[in-house]
Amino acid sequence: MRVYKFFSRVGLLLVLWWVLVEANPASLVFGAIAAVAATFLSLTLYPVDQAGIRAWRLVPLLGWLCVQGLRGGLDVAWRAIHPRLPVEPVWTKLRLTIDHAAANSLLGGMISVLPGSLAAGPANGVMDLHLLHGPSFDPLEFERDQRRVLGLFDRRIELAGTPNA
Numbered sequence: 001m002r003v004y005k006f007f008s009r010v011g012l013l014l015v016l017w018w019v020l021v022e023a024n025p026a027s028l029v030f031g032a033i034a035a036v037a038a039t040f041l042s043l044t045l046y047p048v049d050q051a052g053i054r055a056w057r058l059v060p061l062l063g064w065l066c067v068q069g070l071r072g073g074l075d076v077a078w079r080a081i082h083p084r085l086p087v088e089p090v091w092t093k094l095r096l097t098i099d100h101a102a103a104n105s106l107l108g109g110m111i112s113v114l115p116g117s118l119a120a121g122p123a124n125g126v127m128d129l130h131l132l133h134g135p136s137f138d139p140l141e142f143e144r145d146q147r148r149v150l151g152l153f154d155r156r157i158e159l160a161g162t163p164n165a
Contacts, residue, residue: 005048009039012055053152061148065110072115076132090134093126097146100153107149111142 017031079086096104101122108119108127116132131137 002048006039006043008055009042010035013038013042057152061152064148065113068114072117076115079133087132088134090131090137092129092131092134092137094129094139094142096122096125096127097143098150099125103149103153106152107146110149111145 013035014031017027017035021027021031096107098104104122104127108122111117111119111129118130120128120130129137129142
């Protein structure tokens with residue numbers, strides 16, 4: 001399993017390098033060295049036995065993020081040019097489903113990327129959210145977002161984080 005994880009990380013980082021250098025074959029040797037070094041570093045910082053993200057599960061999430069980003073951007077733009085400026089900013093606290101730092105940080109980052117919302121540090125099983133328009137916020141949508149993020153991780157995340165009561 002360790003060998004598979006090592007080579008899958010090397011491959012992923014090599015593809016990332018290939019994209020960043022715009023498929024320049026002259027940089028492949030440097031990319032291979034950088035990918036192997038980054039893989040060793042990543043395995044040191046995030047060992048194989050910890051709950052990890054399944055890369056193939058990112059594809060539908062990225063599509064969803066693109067659609068939500070476009071939808072949210074249009075909503076924010078509409079609010080900005082509307083004559084009455086329908087903005088009602090609000091801070092709210094929401095309980096997190098699981099106490100897993102990586103999953104909750106990813107959730108906060110995902111929410112912050114979307115227009116009209118900003119997540120502030122998940123701590124003590126709660127996440128603070130700043131919303132551009134409080135009345136249109138749906139807490140059930142936040143729960144669905146948590147399930148999307150938790151769905152990226154393998155089953156070991158349930159062992160790493162304890163559900164909040």
